[in-house]
Amino acid sequence: MGKRKSREQVHGIFYPRSVAVVGTNRGRGTVPFDIFYNILKDGFQGTVYPVSPREKSVAGVKAYKYVIDIDDDLDMAVLVFPSTVAHLAMEQIGKKGIKSAIIISAGFREIGEAGMKREQEVKAIADEYGVSFIGPNCLGVINTDPECSFNASFARQMPAQGNIAFLSQSGALCTAVLDYALAKNIGFSKFVSFGNKADISEIDLLYYLKDDPKTRVILLYLEEVTEGKALMDVVQEILSERGKPVLILKSGRTTEGATAAASHTGSLAGSDEVCNAAFRQAGIIRCETIEDMFNYAISMAYQPIPEGKRVAIVTNAGGPGVLATDRAVHEGLTLARFSEKTADILKKSLPHTANLKNPVDLIGDAKKDRYSAAVSSILGDDGVDGALVILTPQSMTDIRSIAEELCSIGRRFPKPLYTSFMGEADVSEGVEILQRHHIPHYSLPEDMCQAFSQACLFAELRDRDPGQPTLYDDVDMDRADQIFATVREEGGKKLSMDQSFRLLDAYRIPLLPYGLAGSEAEAAALAGEIGFPIVLKVVSEDVIHKSDAGGVLLGLDSAEKVRRGYQGILESVRSSVAGARVEAVLVQKMAGDGEEVIIGIKQDPSFGSVVLVGIGGIYVEIFRDFVVRVAPFSRGEARAMVQSLKLFPLLSGVRGREPRDIESLLTCIERVGQLARQRPEIAELDINPLLVRSQGRGAVVADARVVLENLERKER
Amino acid sequence: MERGEIQSRVRKVIAGVLKIAEEEVAADANFVFDLGADSMQSLEFVAAFEEEFEIEMDEAAALEIQTVDGAVEFIAGALATQR
Structure with a gap:
C-alpha cells in the first residue's frame, strides 16, 4: 500500500472550486454526460468545464477539446474517458497542474491483467504529477455541504444534507443505498464510491472523516479488508479522539480460508471469525444487512448515544408491547423501574385500565395527551436511559398529532427517543414527520430494540480502556532466534516437538x-x-x-x-x-489435574497475527468454544477473552469445584500474544492442551506444535 | 499501395464515420481522446476500413488500434499478407 494521503489531498476531492469533466459528451443518459450535468444541476458552488474532443458545447456550456486548453486554474478533474485513453487524459491533467481527480471509468484491475496494467500506468502518471485520485471504476463523489454542493456522480438524485457519511467499495450498491435513503428521508454529509482504490483508500477517507465537522456517523461497505491493521488503527483513533461510530457492512463471509489449515487454530479461526474479532477489538459495529446498517446509523446520528441500557417501552397496544419487551430483554436491555414521581404522573394522566408499569400500555384509544404525559415523564426520570415508543393505527389514533408531539419531546430531552409506528399506509404521514425531524423510526419494534442495543454496544466500545499490551522482558530472544535459524537451515517449515517446546520455554511459557x-x-x-x-x-x-x-x-x-x-x-x-x-x-x-485450554496463533492475510483461546483437548472443533484477538492486546483483553468462553464458569469454580489459576492462564495468553507479535514468521501455533491447575498452582503446556510461514498446506 | 495513399484513405474513412473534416484527422490522432470516437464508431471504423481496402480484419486485433498511424500500419500489413 502507498503512503497515507494528507488531509489536504483528500479535502481536494470534496471541496473543489473549479472542475473539468474530462471526456464528457452530449449523450443524455450516458455516464460521461450525466456526471457533467449532475455537477451543473445540483448547484455546484464553483465552476465546471466540459472537456470533449468533438463537442463545441455540452448542456449549453462551452466545451474544450483538451483540459490544457482551459484558460483557468483548475483544482479537480473528473475523468470519464474510456480506460483505454485514461493515461492520455491523466498526463494532461497532471500537466495542467490539477491535484485532485475522480476516475469514474471502468475497465481497469477488475477486468484482469490488461486492466491492471492500465491502472498501474495511470497511477504512475498521477504520482509523477502529484495527482491524488478516487477510483477508478466508481460511481463518484458527493458532498452535500452547501458551501460546495458537489455531485460528481451518476446517481439519479443528489441526496439530502445530513450527518452520515457513506463510503462504498461497490458503485452499484451506492445507487441502491441512495434510493433507500431517499425513501426514508436520510441525508448524507459525504458519499463516496471509492472503486478500485488505486490511490485514495478507505483508510485515507476515514482519517479525513474523523475530523469532518459535517459527519457524525461513518458507514462503510467493504468487499475485502486489504489493510486490516490500518483499518483498526484509524477506527480506534476516530473513537478515542472524536467518539464517532463506524459501522461496517462487510460481505464475503466465506469459510474457505479455514479449510486448508494445518492446526486446530487454523481451522477454527477462519477469515470471518478473525474479521468479527478484529472489528470488535477496534470498536467497529459490524452490520449484517444494509437495512441493519441504516437502522443503527439513524439512531446514532439523530439521537444522543444512550448512557445505559434501562429502557422504557410506551405503547398503545399490548401485543406489540410484549414483542418489544421480549426483544429488548433478548438484546441485553433492561426494563427501567420508574421513580415515584413518574409513577404518580402516569397514574394521574392515564385511564385506570392502563398499565402503569414498564411496558406502559396507554390503551388503544390513546391520543396525543397520553403519549405526551407518559413519554415526557419517563424521559425526565433519572432511572430511564431511553424511550421506545410504539404506535398502532386505530380508528381513534391521531397519528399526525402524536408524531408532532414526539418530535417536540425529542427536542426537549437529552435522552434517546426511538419510535415504531407499526403498519404502512395509515401511519405514513406520521412516519414522514418523525423522519424529517430526525426521530429514529422503525417499522418493527424488534428493529427498534436492536438499534438501541447497538447504540449501547457502541457506547461500551467507545468508553472502554483498551489498555497497553504487557511486554515481558525476560524472554530469551537469542534462544528463540537460534531455534528459527536452525529450522530455516534445515529447510523445514515445521518445528519438531522439542523445538516447539524450547521456543515456548524461551518465552517463559511453563512446560511439563x-x-x-x-x-x-x-x-x-x-x-x-x-x-x-x-x-x-x-x-x-x-x-x-x-x-x-x-x-x-x-x-x-x-x-x-x-x-x-x-x-x-x-x-x-x-x-x-x-x-x-x-x-x-x-x-x-x-500432568495431573487441570482444565484443558487451547491457545493458538494464526496469520491472517488481512489482520496479521491473531491469537485464539478456547476449550482445549481433542474436542475443540466440536465444541467451537473459542475467541480470537488480533495481537497485540492488553491483559484486560486477555481477561475479556477468557471471560467470554463457555468454559469460564469451569475455570472460575462452579458447584464446589476448585477455582483454576486464571491469572497464570492470562500470563500464558499474554506471552503467546507477545510471541505472535514478535515472530510474524509463525504461520500457525497450537498449544493444546495447556493445563490450567488449581489457583496458585499455575498452568503448564502439555503439547504444542508450531508451523512457520509458506507451509504447503494439506487439504483436509 | 503507397503508405501515403493508405494514410490519405484512412483519414477520409475516419472523417466520414465521425462526420468531421479530413483536416481535423491528424496522423497521430487518437480516435477516442483526440477525435471523440465512441465504441460504436470504433466498430464502424473496422467495417469501413475492410470495405475501403477490400481486406478482412481480425476484429479483436482491429479494435486494439487507437490511432490513425496505428490503423495505417495495421492496414499496410494486412494488404501485404492478403494480396
Whole structure:
C-alpha cells in the first residue's frame, strides 16, 4: 500500500472550486454526460468545464477539446474517458497542474491483467504529477455541504444534507443505498464510491472523516479488508479522539480460508471469525444487512448515544408491547423501574385500565395527551436511559398529532427517543414527520430494540480502556532466534516437538518437565530424573494422530513400566503406520489435574497475527468454544477473552469445584500474544492442551506444535 | 499501395464515420481522446476500413488500434499478407 494521503489531498476531492469533466459528451443518459450535468444541476458552488474532443458545447456550456486548453486554474478533474485513453487524459491533467481527480471509468484491475496494467500506468502518471485520485471504476463523489454542493456522480438524485457519511467499495450498491435513503428521508454529509482504490483508500477517507465537522456517523461497505491493521488503527483513533461510530457492512463471509489449515487454530479461526474479532477489538459495529446498517446509523446520528441500557417501552397496544419487551430483554436491555414521581404522573394522566408499569400500555384509544404525559415523564426520570415508543393505527389514533408531539419531546430531552409506528399506509404521514425531524423510526419494534442495543454496544466500545499490551522482558530472544535459524537451515517449515517446546520455554511459557529418549534405558533414566508418574509419546513426522497409532502411554509409575512402554510404543506405531520413522520417544511428567485450554496463533492475510483461546483437548472443533484477538492486546483483553468462553464458569469454580489459576492462564495468553507479535514468521501455533491447575498452582503446556510461514498446506 | 495513399484513405474513412473534416484527422490522432470516437464508431471504423481496402480484419486485433498511424500500419500489413 502507498503512503497515507494528507488531509489536504483528500479535502481536494470534496471541496473543489473549479472542475473539468474530462471526456464528457452530449449523450443524455450516458455516464460521461450525466456526471457533467449532475455537477451543473445540483448547484455546484464553483465552476465546471466540459472537456470533449468533438463537442463545441455540452448542456449549453462551452466545451474544450483538451483540459490544457482551459484558460483557468483548475483544482479537480473528473475523468470519464474510456480506460483505454485514461493515461492520455491523466498526463494532461497532471500537466495542467490539477491535484485532485475522480476516475469514474471502468475497465481497469477488475477486468484482469490488461486492466491492471492500465491502472498501474495511470497511477504512475498521477504520482509523477502529484495527482491524488478516487477510483477508478466508481460511481463518484458527493458532498452535500452547501458551501460546495458537489455531485460528481451518476446517481439519479443528489441526496439530502445530513450527518452520515457513506463510503462504498461497490458503485452499484451506492445507487441502491441512495434510493433507500431517499425513501426514508436520510441525508448524507459525504458519499463516496471509492472503486478500485488505486490511490485514495478507505483508510485515507476515514482519517479525513474523523475530523469532518459535517459527519457524525461513518458507514462503510467493504468487499475485502486489504489493510486490516490500518483499518483498526484509524477506527480506534476516530473513537478515542472524536467518539464517532463506524459501522461496517462487510460481505464475503466465506469459510474457505479455514479449510486448508494445518492446526486446530487454523481451522477454527477462519477469515470471518478473525474479521468479527478484529472489528470488535477496534470498536467497529459490524452490520449484517444494509437495512441493519441504516437502522443503527439513524439512531446514532439523530439521537444522543444512550448512557445505559434501562429502557422504557410506551405503547398503545399490548401485543406489540410484549414483542418489544421480549426483544429488548433478548438484546441485553433492561426494563427501567420508574421513580415515584413518574409513577404518580402516569397514574394521574392515564385511564385506570392502563398499565402503569414498564411496558406502559396507554390503551388503544390513546391520543396525543397520553403519549405526551407518559413519554415526557419517563424521559425526565433519572432511572430511564431511553424511550421506545410504539404506535398502532386505530380508528381513534391521531397519528399526525402524536408524531408532532414526539418530535417536540425529542427536542426537549437529552435522552434517546426511538419510535415504531407499526403498519404502512395509515401511519405514513406520521412516519414522514418523525423522519424529517430526525426521530429514529422503525417499522418493527424488534428493529427498534436492536438499534438501541447497538447504540449501547457502541457506547461500551467507545468508553472502554483498551489498555497497553504487557511486554515481558525476560524472554530469551537469542534462544528463540537460534531455534528459527536452525529450522530455516534445515529447510523445514515445521518445528519438531522439542523445538516447539524450547521456543515456548524461551518465552517463559511453563512446560511439563520432559526429555527425549532414544532407547528404553534412556527413557527409564529420564523418568527417574523427572519423577513418576510419566507419560510416553512417540515423536515421528510420519505419525499425525499419536493416540490412534498407539503412540501415547499415560500414568507409568515405575522404571520397569517405562522400559516396557518404550518398546510397546515402537511396536504399536510400526504396526499401525507402515514404514513410520520414529525419531525419539518423549518422556514427560504426567500432568495431573487441570482444565484443558487451547491457545493458538494464526496469520491472517488481512489482520496479521491473531491469537485464539478456547476449550482445549481433542474436542475443540466440536465444541467451537473459542475467541480470537488480533495481537497485540492488553491483559484486560486477555481477561475479556477468557471471560467470554463457555468454559469460564469451569475455570472460575462452579458447584464446589476448585477455582483454576486464571491469572497464570492470562500470563500464558499474554506471552503467546507477545510471541505472535514478535515472530510474524509463525504461520500457525497450537498449544493444546495447556493445563490450567488449581489457583496458585499455575498452568503448564502439555503439547504444542508450531508451523512457520509458506507451509504447503494439506487439504483436509 | 503507397503508405501515403493508405494514410490519405484512412483519414477520409475516419472523417466520414465521425462526420468531421479530413483536416481535423491528424496522423497521430487518437480516435477516442483526440477525435471523440465512441465504441460504436470504433466498430464502424473496422467495417469501413475492410470495405475501403477490400481486406478482412481480425476484429479483436482491429479494435486494439487507437490511432490513425496505428490503423495505417495495421492496414499496410494486412494488404501485404492478403494480396
